[in-house]
Amino acid sequence: MTAKKNISSKIKFRIGISGFFKGLVILFAFSCVIPLLFILFYIIQAGASKIKWSFLIHDELSDSAGILHAILGSFEIVIFASLISIPIGILCGIFFSENKGSKFTYWSRLAVDILQGVPSVVVGVIAYAWLVRPFHQPSAIAGSIALAIMMLPIIIRSTEETLNLLPDSLREAGYALGLPFHRVVLKVIVPCGISGILSGVMLSIARVAGETAPLLFTAYGCTFLSNDITKPMETLPHLINKFATQGDPKVLDMAWGAALILLFWVLLLNIFTKLITRKWKVQL
């Protein structure tokens, strides 16, 4: 009788522990969301009043100062960075996934992992040494290349991991129909993994859209609308940095407005990524 009683009291104790543990997990999960909610709340509160049409369609030098030049500059620099990094990144990811066993893959993958860990400011310094100093002036393209270097590891690893999840039987189906390697890759492997590849690309864009450090001494920034990628160009993160450190409360407000726009952009990118992943997912 006592043995049975012992067991039931033990089980009751375990149920209690289990409940406590569950509560703990929920508490910590919720506490992860709190910082994000605070940031969102604070930025919206501080920046919302600045978001007017004139703020979005004028540059800094106009009478009603705006941030159009930074929005367009950010877009332009990120687009150029994508044009550089997407083809290289995807091809590199395909290479890694198709040559899993080789020594070369092992070392290159290690290099990519290390590249991911390189601080963004270091990437900026490298781009400065390569592209700014030799030409004696900051340029948007130098900023793009710095951002492209930051995007590469994200695209490579997400492409590789997506393709590794595809079953080998798919490759074999292609080869058995007499497809050459490049067609197996381009017509079978990539279309089947397209949603994972694209989500990696979008996340890498979202990641670098807010980078400041690599742009500080590459794209540098300017005060008016400029479309020349060989000249300095303003970007949202750089503009926020500039306005926030000037000490003028009016200008600080503009920094909040710009921060809200940047946050909104990154948020949209993330939502868009989720939609794409769901829509283009190939049911295996």
Next chain:
Amino acid sequence: MESTIIKSVGYNAYFGDNHVVKNVNMEIARNKAIAVMGPSGCGKTTFLRGINRMHELIPGATANGQILLDGEDVLEMHPIFVRLKIGMVFQRPNPFPNLSIYDNVIAGYLLNGIKLPKSEKDIIVEKSLTKVALWNEVKDSLVKKGSFLSGGQQQRLCIARAVAMEPEVLLFDEPTSALDPISTSTVEDLFHELKRNYTLIIVTHNMQQAARVSDLTAFFYMGELVEYDDTKVMFTNPKDTRTQNYITGRFS
């Protein structure tokens, strides 16, 4: 007089240092169904994959000897030409999940970038699907994705995909081991139809299946071709004691 379509002369296959197919000599006549059976790990699948050069896709895999297709050594040919003449169906149905049923059938043309007029494509699709007894089931849903079908239908779709390329030989690697009994019997019925136009080589570890579908049976054991004869002879009067032991179920 039967004509030989495939002739294996002293064929060896390796995974690294592991000698998995040992000195196989075998002649296969046109428009016959050949069953290749044997216990797990006996090299039957490796031999099959050697015939259309799929074996060497595995890192570290090598082969030597000769496999003659109409007198031409496939080990000397470019694998792409080999695979266009020798189609293959795998253990698990593997239709292209990103393509429609229609596109899956003509995948061999589509993915190889061979442009065909729409009318010709329609003919190939209908003919191939009819050959695998799938046309009536899917003719109204050709635009749906291949993965929408049931497992047995997917496997027949994969056979249609191989048939659409008009190969001379079709290789089947345990084509029914992932299917339910009804789908299995549908696929088995197909073999009788298909061998009118193609030579079939079917790897199976199901002896009853080998007895049901094949004209000739080959028995592999420990990488060697132990015995190769008429299916009837193999199952009633095998010459080698190892074959005898295998078909009486003394090992499997």
